[in-house]
Amino acid sequence: MRAVPDDFDPSVVAAIDARLADVAASHGVRIPWAIESGSRAWGFASPDSDYDCRFLFVRPRDAYLALWPARDVIETPLDDLLDVNGWDLAKAVRLATAGNATVGEWLRSPHVYGGEPGFRDDLLRLVAEVADTARVWRHYLHVGRGQWAHAREGPGEVRLKRVFYAIRPAVTLRWLDEHEGVPPMSLDELLDQVEVPDDVRGEVAELRVLKARTRELGRAPVPPAIAAWVEGVLAAEPERPAPPSAALRARAEAGFLDLLGRWAPAGG
Numbered sequence: 001m002r003a004v005p006d007d008f009d010p011s012v013v014a015a016i017d018a019r020l021a022d023v024a025a026s027h028g029v030r031i032p033w034a035i036e037s038g039s040r041a042w043g044f045a046s047p048d049s050d051y052d053c054r055f056l057f058v059r060p061r062d063a064y065l066a067l068w069p070a071r072d073v074i075e076t077p078l079d080d081l082l083d084v085n086g087w088d089l090a091k092a093v094r095l096a097t098a099g100n101a102t103v104g105e106w107l108r109s110p111h112v113y114g115g116e117p118g119f120r121d122d123l124l125r126l127v128a129e130v131a132d133t134a135r136v137w138r139h140y141l142h143v144g145r146g147q148w149a150h151a152r153e154g155p156g157e158v159r160l161k162r163v164f165y166a167i168r169p170a171v172t173l174r175w176l177d178e179h180e181g182v183p184p185m186s187l188d189e190l191l192d193q194v195e196v197p198d199d200v201r202g203e204v205a206e207l208r209v210l211k212a213r214t215r216e217l218g219r220a221p222v223p224p225a226i227a228a229w230v231e232g233v234l235a236a237e238p239e240r241p242a243p244p245s246a247a248l249r250a251r252a253e254a255g256f257l258d259l260l261g262r263w264a265p266a267g268g
Contacts, residue, residue, distance in 0.1 A: 001112055001114075001115050001116070001117055002112055002113065002114055002115070003110065003111060003112040004111060004112070004113060005111060008036075008040075008051075008111075009051075012051050012081060012082070013113070015082060016034075016051065016053045016082065016084060016113055017113065017114075019053070019076050019082070019084045020034050020053070020055060020084070020113065020114065022076075023055075023057070023074055023076065023086070024057075027057070027059075027070075027074055028059070028060065028265065029057040029058060029059050029074070029265065030057065030058045030263060030264065030265040031055050031056070031057050031058075031086070031114070032056065032057075032058065032115065032116040032119035032120075032263050033055060033056045033106065033107070033112075033114075033115045033116065033119055033120055033123075034053060034054070034055035034056075034086070034112070034113040034114045034115060035053070035054055035055070035106055035109035035111060035112050035113060035115070036051065036052060036053060036054075036109060036111035036112075036113070037052045037053070037054045037105065037106060037109060037185075038050075038051075038052030038083075039052075039161070039164070040052070040111065041109045041110060041111050041185055041186065042164070042168055042185065042186060042187055043186045043187040043188050043208075044164045044187060044208050044211055044212075045212070046160075046161070046211055046212065046214060047212070047213065047214070050080065050081050050082065050083055051081060051082055051083065051084075052083045053082070053083070053084040053085075053113060054084075054085065054086060054087075054106050054109075055084075055085075055086035055087075055113075056086060056087055056088075056089055056092055056103075056106065056119075056123075057074060057086050057087070057088060057089070058088070058089045058259075058260065058263045058264050058265065059088065059264065059265075060264055060265055060266070061260060061261075061264045064090065064260065071088075072087060072088035072090060072091035073085065073086070073087055073088070073091070074086050074088075087103075089123075089256065089259060089260065089263070090256060092123070093123075093126065093130070093252050093253075093255065093256045093259075094252070096126075096127045096130060096131050096252075097130040097131065097244050097248060097249060097252040098135065098244065099131060099132060099134075099135025099136050099138065099139050099241070100139055101131070101136045101139045101140060101172075101182075101183070103123075103127055104124070104127050104128075104131065104136075104182035104183070105183075105185045106185075107120050107123060107124045107127065107182070108124070108182060108183075108184055108185045109185050110185065110186055116263075119259070119263055122255075122258075122259060122262075123259060124182060126251075126252070126255035126256075126259070127182055128181050128182050129251060129255070130244070130248055130251055130252045130255070131182070132241055132244070132248070133176060133180070134238065134239070134241035135241045136176065136183075137173060137176050137238055138238060138240075138241065140169040140172045140173050140176070141169070141173060141234065141236065141238070143165075143169045144166050144169030144170050144173065144230070144233070144234050145234050147162050147165040147166040147169065148162070148166035148230060148231070148234055150162045151163045151165070151166055151222070152222075157219040157220055157221050158219060158220070158221070158222045159219055160207065160210065160211045160214060160219065160220055161211075163207065163222055163226070164187075164207070164208075164211065166230055166234075167187070167204060167226065167230060168187050168190070170229070170230045170233040170234060171187065171190045171191060171194060171196065172190060173233055173234075173236070174194040174195065174196065174233065175190050175193060175194050178193070178194055178195070179193065187204075191204070196229070197225065197229060199225040200225045200226055200229045202225075203223035203224075203225050203226045204226065206223070207220075207223060207226070
């Protein structure tokens with residue numbers, strides 16, 4: 001499947017496609033899922049936002065038996081416009097089981113450079129089974145607090161980029177309070193599914209219009225309703241969840257082996 005918006009620069013999309021093809025060929029891996037992450041997928045890009053392509057890859061089966069295994073991350077050269085890198089399937093399952101929400105976000109990105117729906121659906125189902133909500137909740141709380149702290153550095157105006165990077169985790173926390181499963185990636189979808197005060201919604205809409213015509217590092221005063229609401233959400237102190245149980249780890253491993261058996265490339 002492929003779902004690339006019409007407003008994506010065709011030359012950039014072609015460059016991303018070329019990098020993905022080169023990764024698959026030069027590393028001998030299969031890439032069953034490659035998407036856009038970052039502000040373009042979250043729904044609040046700036047005029048100069050770069051392109052953040054993320055992908056999941058699978059090595060040949062024998063590679064997972066190697067005494068000195070290859071890295072579980074593949075990175076391509078970073079420049080001002082392109083940021084293209086990916087994770088091994090094994091890394092993705094381990095992190096999801098530990099409560100890292102990134103894999104679930106990638107699987108729910110609205111912008112897909114190339115993907116196998118069967119792989120996405122099966123891995124998304126596994127993530128939902130092994131990712132304990134309490135650990136995912138703490139992940140978004142940590143992310144939101146970090147971004148909010150950076151956004152509020154110094155008096156007066158704040159970094160618009162950082163404010164949005166804090167708003168989305170805060171809304172996601174509310175989604176997790178009200179729903180089960182893997183939360184959506186885009187801010188619009190999150191806002192459609194949670195209770196957020198009307199004045200906050202209005203300020204988010206106005207701020208998004210401003211960010212859409214402001215360079216990535218633009219600054220502006222933080223709207224008061226957003227500030228009060230985000231700080232209130234991020235003030236929560238949840239209990240520390242227990243580490244993944246042996247049964248949960250076993251389920252994660254079984255799911256990984258099943259995916260590996262079906263999606264590993266030939267050659268091992």
